[in-house]
Amino acid sequence: MSDHFSGPRALSEPAADITDVYAFPAPDSPDHLVLVLDVFGKAGPSAVFSDAIIYRFRIRPVEIAAMGPEAAFAPSQTEFTFDCTFDVPSGTGNAVRPVQYGRCLTPDGRVISFRADDENGGVDDGVQVFAGQRSEPFFLDVRMIEKTAATGKLSFKPKGSDTLYGTNILAIVIKFDWRKMLNGGPLFAVVCETLAAGKRPVRIERVGRPEIKNVTLSWKQFDQINRDLEIRDLYNSEDAFDVKPDYFDVYRMRMNANLAFHDGLDGKIDWPFDQHGNHPLTKLLLADFLVVDASMPFAEASYFDIEHSMLEGRSHTTPGGRWLNQDFMDFVYTLYVNGINGPPINDGVDAPIAWSSKAFPYLAPPNPTKAAVA
Amino acid sequence: MIDPSGISAPAIWPAASPLTLTDGTIALLNLQAQIDGLEGHWTSAETATLIDLLILRGLILGRISDYERAAELANRAVGAATVDAAAYMARARTRAVFHRFAEALDDLDNADRMSPDDATAKRERAVILQAQGRYHESLAAYATTDDRVSQFERSAALTGLWAERGEADTAQRRYLDSLRSYRGISPFPVALLDFQLGVMWMRHQRLEEARTCFEVAIARVPAYAPAQGHLAEVEADLGNPESALTRLYPLAVSSDDPDYAAQLARILGEMGRDDESSVWRRRAADRYDELTATHREAFADHAAEFWLGPGKDPEKGLRLATLNLEVRETPRARELLAQAIDANIAGATSARCFSVT
Numbered sequence: 001m002s003d004h005f006s007g008p009r010a011l012s013e014p015a016a017d018i019t020d021v022y023a024f025p026a027p028d029s030p031d032h033l034v035l036v037l038d039v040f041g042k043a044g045p046s047a048v049f050s051d052a053i054i055y056r057f058r059i060r061p062v063e064i065a066a067m068g069p070e071a072a073f074a075p076s077q078t079e080f081t082f083d084c085t086f087d088v089p090s091g092t093g094n095a096v097r098p099v100q101y102g103r104c105l106t107p108d109g110r111v112i113s114f115r116a117d118d119e120n121g122g123v124d125d126g127v128q129v130f131a132g133q134r135s136e137p138f139f140l141d142v143r144m145i146e147k148t149a150a151t152g153k154l155s156f157k158p159k160g161s162d163t164l165y166g167t168n169i170l171a172i173v174i175k176f177d178w179r180k181m182l183n184g185g186p187l188f189a190v191v192c193e194t195l196a197a198g199k200r201p202v203r204i205e206r207v208g209r210p211e212i213k214n215v216t217l218s219w220k221q222f223d224q225i226n227r228d229l230e231i232r233d234l235y236n237s238e239d240a241f242d243v244k245p246d247y248f249d250v251y252r253m254r255m256n257a258n259l260a261f262h263d264g265l266d267g268k269i270d271w272p273f274d275q276h277g278n279h280p281l282t283k284l285l286l287a288d289f290l291v292v293d294a295s296m297p298f299a300e301a302s303y304f305d306i307e308h309s310m311l312e313g314r315s316h317t318t319p320g321g322r323w324l325n326q327d328f329m330d331f332v333y334t335l336y337v338n339g340i341n342g343p344p345i346n347d348g349v350d351a352p353i354a355w356s357s358k359a360f361p362y363l364a365p366p367n368p369t370k371a372a373v374a
Numbered sequence: 375m376i377d378p379s380g381i382s383a384p385a386i387w388p389a390a391s392p393l394t395l396t397d398g399t400i401a402l403l404n405l406q407a408q409i410d411g412l413e414g415h416w417t418s419a420e421t422a423t424l425i426d427l428l429i430l431r432g433l434i435l436g437r438i439s440d441y442e443r444a445a446e447l448a449n450r451a452v453g454a455a456t457v458d459a460a461a462y463m464a465r466a467r468t469r470a471v472f473h474r475f476a477e478a479l480d481d482l483d484n485a486d487r488m489s490p491d492d493a494t495a496k497r498e499r500a501v502i503l504q505a506q507g508r509y510h511e512s513l514a515a516y517a518t519t520d521d522r523v524s525q526f527e528r529s530a531a532l533t534g535l536w537a538e539r540g541e542a543d544t545a546q547r548r549y550l551d552s553l554r555s556y557r558g559i560s561p562f563p564v565a566l567l568d569f570q571l572g573v574m575w576m577r578h579q580r581l582e583e584a585r586t587c588f589e590v591a592i593a594r595v596p597a598y599a600p601a602q603g604h605l606a607e608v609e610a611d612l613g614n615p616e617s618a619l620t621r622l623y624p625l626a627v628s629s630d631d632p633d634y635a636a637q638l639a640r641i642l643g644e645m646g647r648d649d650e651s652s653v654w655r656r657r658a659a660d661r662y663d664e665l666t667a668t669h670r671e672a673f674a675d676h677a678a679e680f681w682l683g684p685g686k687d688p689e690k691g692l693r694l695a696t697l698n699l700e701v702r703e704t705p706r707a708r709e710l711l712a713q714a715i716d717a718n719i720a721g722a723t724s725a726r727c728f729s730v731t
Contacts, residue, residue: 013396013560014408044410046403050396052559088397098403143417167411196559198394204559369410 014040015050016194018207019169020138023190023290023321026175027298027358032126033178034362035059035082036324037192038169043133045369047170048100049086049116053204054195055172057082059107060241061184062291064310069280071310073287075189075241080107080182084131084172085197086116097133104129104174107181119361126177130361136167137363139352140329149219154265154337160348166367173361178294186295187306190321191240191288205236208289210303210322211332215258216285222257226250240288248286255282262336270339280311281336292321298358301326304335324356324363393553395561398595405431405562418458421451425464429471430562436599436631438665444468452481459489466498473671473701475506493519497531504535507704525555530567537574540705545574561594568594569601576608577706584608599625603634610641626654632661633676639684655684666694674698678710688717 019038026032035057040047049055058081065074083105089098100116106127114122114129121130141160148155178185191208195201207213213232220227231254234247243251259279263271271280284307291306296319299305306320322328333345354364396404405427412424425444432440448465455461462485469478479502485495500515516531529552536545549571556564572587588605591598602621610618618641626634635658642651662677662685674697681691695714699707 013558015396015400015404016559040404040407042408042411044407044413046410047407048400048403050400050404050559052394052396088400089403163417196394198392202394202557369413 013050013053013204014043015048015170016053016196016204017041018192018194018205019136020210021190021192021207021290021322022137022324023188023292024302024323025292025294025296025298025319025321026360027362028360029175030297031177031179032175033188033292033294034173034175035190035192036174036362037172038134038137039194040170041136041164042167043169045097045133045366047133047168048089048098049084049102049131049170051086051088052197053085054193054197054201055084056193056195057084057174058191058193058240059182060189060289061182062187062189062289064187064306067310067313069274069311071284071307073189073284073289073291075287075289076184078184079241082106082174084129086131089116102131106176121173121361126180128173128175128360130171130173132171132361133168133366134171134361134363135352135354135365135367136164136169137324137352137356138164138328139349140164141347141349144347145215145329148265149221149261152261152265154333154345156333156345156347158346158348162349162352164352166353168366171361171363173363175360182294187291187293189241189287189289189291191290203237203239206238206240206288208240209285210328212285212288215262215332217251217254217258219258219261220254222261223254224257225253229254243286251286252278252282255279255285259285259336262333263339265337266342268338270337270341284311290321293319296320299323301331303328303331308340325352327351393556393564394559395564395594396559398561398565398593398597401561401595402434402597405434418451418455418460421447422460422464425451425468429467432471433566433600434562434595434598436603436625436629436633438630438669441468441471445472457488459485459492459495462488463492463495463498466495466502470498470502470505471672472669473505473674475502475671475701478502497527500531504531504538505704506702507538507707509535509539524557526552526557526563529555530563533567534570537570538704538706540574540578542574542578542580545571565591565594565598565601569598569604572601572604576604581608581612585612599629599631599634603637606641607637610637610644615641615645626657630661632658632665632680635661636676636680636684643684651684655686659685670697671701674701675707675710678714682710682714682717688714688720692718 017039019041022036024034026034037055058079060079061076063074065072084102086100086102089100091098102114102116104112110124112122112124112127112129114131117132121128139162142163144155144160191206193206194204196204213235217231217235231250235251238244256279259281263269273279299318300323302318302320303322303326305318306316309316327350329347330344333347334340337345353367356362356364409427412420425447428440428444431437445468448468451461452465462481466478466481469481482495482499496515496519500512503512503515512535529548533545533548533552536548549567552567568587568591572584575584575587585608588601591601603625606618606621622634622638626638635654639651639655639658658680662680665673666677674694678691678694678698681687692714695711699711
């Protein structure tokens with residue numbers, strides 16, 4: 001799953017477990033950028049945000065440092081953050097969900113208050129913040145992904161079974177006028193984090209690109225050097241913009257091994273390793289942040305377009321980033337297996353239970369629980 | 375038997391550590407949300423997670439029905455996937471909860487055969503050996519998992535082990551190590567640890583220390599029913615029965631565990647409120663009979679305590695205390711059996727005296 005249940009530490013605190021991150025130009029307002037952070041996969045109706053966690057959005061202006069096979073980004077040292085925190089909810093009354101209030105500290109030091117589950121959220125001078133339970137926007141067939149890894153054969157069925165069908169997450173959505181709020185750009189790198197609050201906040205999890213930890217780093221069996229090592233918690237503890245050298249080679253080797261496994265699933269090599277023994281995608285994917293061009297108009301399916309253009313030595317024509325409705329598993333398998341040079345790979349799951357809309361807060365309202373439906 | 379004079383606890387118990395933890399009310403809402411969210415989504419990994427969550431909720435809310443549901447799911451998981459080591463491990467955990475230790479170890483043997491290098495199974499084995507009172511073997515089993523578990527898990531496991539052995543200083547040192555090494559934000563693991571230490575102090579009759587531990591556990595998770603129940607017991611013993619009653623009434627009414635009704639019966643009896651006491655005694659007695667019929671190993675100890683105390687049936691208490699010692703040879707089980715034997719001898723003596731007069 002995109003980043004659901006990604007590592008032992010995230011599992012122990014579901015409200016800190018980032019399931020997905022999205023960044024896209026607002027479909028309903030061209031001057032605005034939208035960032036989305038989802039936590040708590042398969043959240044039951046009573047799920048609330050933790051009062052002990054800072055939900056952080058980190059944004060850095062980024063330049064394209066190199067094109068072609070050595071394609072790379074150069075993030076600025078300047079950083080802008082939105083920090084969201086939550087109170088202990090008050091009494092439940094007759095409703096299952098208690099009332100919870102939160103605050104968002106903007107990069108310019110303003111505090112925007114909001115009530116969780118309020119569709120309009122909190123609003124202040126070009127910034128709108130929503131937090132609450134919504135329908136899970138991600139969709140995939142985990143069993144067939146696991147079977148693919150176990151058998152070494154693409155195991156997707158024409159009609160798959162969505163592991164996340166009808167489930168809910170907790171989402172934070174921030175929409176803001178990027179020219180007023182950020183300096184630099186229009187290319188920005190976005191990473192979301194959950195941190196244990198306190199005098200010195202400690203990072204619990206971080207997510208930039210989808211399916212880095214689960215599909216791209218979690219399988220141990222293809223890694224001939226560190227095949228016993230569960231590296232996801234280590235990886236989570238790293239600063240996305242400043243990965244320390246101590247374990248860098250461990251991540252690199254694991255990613256090389258797993259990307260090579262995926263490349264071989266169609267029986268041919270689309271991604272020959274470079275002269276340093278690296279898969280051509282490893283460097284770009286270890287730059288684990290979403291890169292979005294805020295000046296471009298909204299596009300439906302533009303994840304990795306900027307990176308793909310860079311690899312091909314041309315200018316990008318879409319905003320990149322990541323929109324909520326993109327069929328990501330189809331995309332990532334097509335990218336990893338045949339480099340988008342062959343037929344699209346379909347994982348057999350083409351839609352979530354409810355599509356996200358193009359109006360704030362974008363994600364669909366929460367689904368009733370299976371028990372309630374029954 | 376432990377000699378309490380040999381224990382050197384600090385004069386002032388350290389205050390609750392400044393850990394950053396999710397508020398206990400939120401944590402409980404989210405535990406419920408995790409359980410609800412998994413309903414109807416049962417891959418084998420999800421079933422194992424659901425089983426763990428139900429056991430955790432059972433521990434926190436003192437809900438036997440959660441343990442029963444977990445056991446049912448685990449049985450079904452083993453039935454559905456007879457070659458799944460995780461299913462056997464999950465069932466081992468539920469069997470251990472009901473003190474069916476020998477069967478739990480059989481499940482772990484099966485899990486070991488399927489997945490010989492799995493550190494989780496080794497840790498589960500250590501926990502079960504500890505519960506059986508096989509402390510040396512348990513320590514050896516913990517040692518085999520040393521490099522696979524976090525420092526917190528290791529220290530917490532050893533806190534429990536030394537506490538059960540009655541070695542209070544060592545347990546307390548391990549407890550402080552555990553708090554220092556905790557890197558999570560869930561309040562449950564640390565509250566469970568506070569509780570464990572509280573029980574140790576209670577058994578050593580160090581009631582002030584026990585009270586502090588239970589209060590800390592409740593501060594972390596206000597709905598922690600066994601901590602509330604034990605705090606009530608300690609408060610009553612420290613001469614504050616009214617506060618104890620206030621804590622116990624809601625638990626006794628809402629819980630499917632008879633311990634709270636049993637405590638109410640005892641405290642009300644000691645206060646001379648015999649009519650009220652007998653109401654709660656009957657309620658506890660009926661439920662203990664039910665539970666010892668369905669889960670005899672699991673409730674032998676608490677039921678024995680009840681029959682030796684407010685239940686006033688020392689013979690029944692002796693039978694259950696004997697069974698309890700067969701299930702686990704811990705210092706506490708030996709002590710309980712000794713109490714049961716004493717109670718029966720005293721009862722027999724008094725009966726003889728009565729028949730002479």
